[in-house]
Amino acid sequence: MLQALPGFRDFYPGDCARRNHVVETWRSVSRRYGFAEFDGPVLESADLYRKKNEEGAEILEQLYSFTDRGGREVALRPEMTPTLARMVAAREKHYRKPMKWFCVSNFFRHERQQKGRLREFLQFNADIIGESSPQADAEILALAIDLVRAFGFTAEHFVVRLSDRKAWMDFLQSRGCDEAACRLALACADKLEREPEDKLNAKLAPTGLSVSDLKSFIAAGSPEAFGPVLEALAARGLSGFVEPDLSIVRGLAYYTGVVFEIFDRSKNLRALAGGGRYDGLVKGLSDGSADLPAIGFGMGDVVLGHLIDETPAAAEKLRAALASHLDVFVVVADESCRAEALGLVQSFREVGLSADFPLKPAKVGKQFQEAEHLGARHAAIVGQEWPQVKLKHLATRSEETLDHAALAPKLKSQKS
RNA sequence: GUGGUCGUAGCUCAAUGGUAGAGCUCCAGGUUGUGGUCCUGGCUGUUGCGGGUUCGAGUCCCGUCGAUCACCCCA
Numbered sequence: 001m002l003q004a005l006p007g008f009r010d011f012y013p014g015d016c017a018r019r020n021h022v023v024e025t026w027r028s029v030s031r032r033y034g035f036a037e038f039d040g041p042v043l044e045s046a047d048l049y050r051k052k053n054e055e056g057a058e059i060l061e062q063l064y065s066f067t068d069r070g071g072r073e074v075a076l077r078p079e080m081t082p083t084l085a086r087m088v089a090a091r092e093k094h095y096r097k098p099m100k101w102f103c104v105s106n107f108f109r110h111e112r113q114q115k116g117r118l119r120e121f122l123q124f125n126a127d128i129i130g131e132s133s134p135q136a137d138a139e140i141l142a143l144a145i146d147l148v149r150a151f152g153f154t155a156e157h158f159v160v161r162l163s164d165r166k167a168w169m170d171f172l173q174s175r176g177c178d179e180a181a182c183r184l185a186l187a188c189a190d191k192l193e194r195e196p197e198d199k200l201n202a203k204l205a206p207t208g209l210s211v212s213d214l215k216s217f218i219a220a221g222s223p224e225a226f227g228p229v230l231e232a233l234a235a236r237g238l239s240g241f242v243e244p245d246l247s248i249v250r251g252l253a254y255y256t257g258v259v260f261e262i263f264d265r266s267k268n269l270r271a272l273a274g275g276g277r278y279d280g281l282v283k284g285l286s287d288g289s290a291d292l293p294a295i296g297f298g299m300g301d302v303v304l305g306h307l308i309d310e311t312p313a314a315a316e317k318l319r320a321a322l323a324s325h326l327d328v329f330v331v332v333a334d335e336s337c338r339a340e341a342l343g344l345v346q347s348f349r350e351v352g353l354s355a356d357f358p359l360k361p362a363k364v365g366k367q368f369q370e371a372e373h374l375g376a377r378h379a380a381i382v383g384q385e386w387p388q389v390k391l392k393h394l395a396t397r398s399e400e401t402l403d404h405a406a407l408a409p410k411l412k413s414q415k416s
Numbered sequence: 417g418u419g420g421u422c423g424u425a426g427c428u429c430a431a432u433g434g435u436a437g438a439g440c441u442c443c444a445g446g447u448u449g450u451g452g453u454c455c456u457g458g459c460u461g462u463u464g465c466g467g468g469u470u471c472g473a474g475u476c477c478c479g480u481c482g483a484u485c486a487c488c489c490c491a
Binding site for chain 2: 003006061080081111112254271274334363364365369370371372397399
């Protein structure tokens with residue numbers, strides 16, 4: 001039997017409910033922060049991604065690209081930032097600054113899948129464009145923290161590691177590194193925990209630095225630039241979620257200031273989210289037509305899902321959120337009353353209650369079983385008593401008899 | 417792209433080279449208009465696919481596809 005492509009997922013009803021819950025959580029927290037949702041096309045010109053990655057970057061290898069029927073080279077989007085930069089550049093003058101935008105979209109990368117990494121995934125992105133102050137940095141960090149907290153995680157489950165590319169560049173330049181040497185040194189700093197010291201020292205040779213130089217810079221701790229950001233987070237009561245950690249450099253070349261990654265405390269998983277300040281990127285991607293400072297981050301659904309599953313508190317919160325809740329199941333106790341039952345079902349649905357009923361004749365006992373399986377709160381029994389109807393509250397097993405016309409208004413008022 | 421591990425029912429897994437099984441799910445029943453439990457019965461397999469070794473392969477060998485983990489990389 002044909003199955004889904006490697007790294008692509010089927011969303012059966014349970015998976016879909018889960019995904020929707022994640023998306024709705026992202027959206028509600030973002031709106032609380034005053035961010036506006038946007039989206040762009042799933043398919044873009046391949047040039048959009050080539051422009052940003054001149055030097056044979058991995059991401060171009062991972063592009064789902066093809067030639068469309070019009071002879072254009074196109075690609076499924078592997079990330080949002082180029083699209084965002086394009087959109088911002090096109091209408092930059094129409095929006096007041098700062099622009100606080102977020103999106104929840106699916107992305108595609110043709111790479112070998114493993115834990116926390118698929119070929120198609122959902123990612124939340126949030127950016128503040130047009131504001132360079134540390135207040136914007138703190139706002140983005142606070143959003144990232146509250147986004148994770150909204151799933152039931154606390155400071156014992158995750159941590160935001162905060163670093164600063166500018167501090168790194170200042171340090172490297174003070175040691176005489178040119179641009180290429182800086183890039184090389186940052187790449188090595190990113191691998192300090194993963195590659196043996198002598199190998200890294202060999203790589204670092206052109207920069208005139210050594211592993212111990214990098215380590216002592218990291219050990220020097222928190223640069224002054226963190227001050228305002230940390231204060232703004234402290235004022236929100238969010239200090240406990242952030243740790244200055246200069247060992248975070250992130251792979252991308254375009255970051256210019258604060259960078260951060262969110263990790264689970266057990267460090268079982270790859271980064272839950274990551275981002276930073278990229279003040280030159282909009283200008284670069286728009287060929288100079290718009291020059292705006294920006295900071296943003298992304299959070300994927302795959303690692304987040306793993307962490308939820310591994311954290312009892314979060315898993316329980318998700319389970320509770322997904323518990324099915326049917327307001328009322330209409331039991332057709334007497335088939336001769338099916339028409340009346342249908343009318344009753346419709347009256348529930350028209351006032352906004354969720355209602356279900358058996359599509360074919362079934363014994364009353366089976367119908368109650370069905371009501372249970374569907375997680376119904378009430379059962380309404382339509383039979384010989386019509387126009388009177390018995391209403392049963394399934395959890396308490398209590399019953400009352402009401403006129404059919406009174407049922408929908410009653411349940412509706414109870415619910416609200 | 418490189419390497420390790422693993423592919424048996426819808427799901428989770430058994431079966432020394434010797435007749436492919438269990439639990440759960442699902443479906444149907446358990447006679448009068450009331451429940452998640454319980455009882456009975458039933459369905460599903462070219463053991464991922466293709467070769468090979470063997471009297472005989474789910475089991476051993478090769479290939480292939482898929483899954484998974486790591487490397488790489490992480491926008």
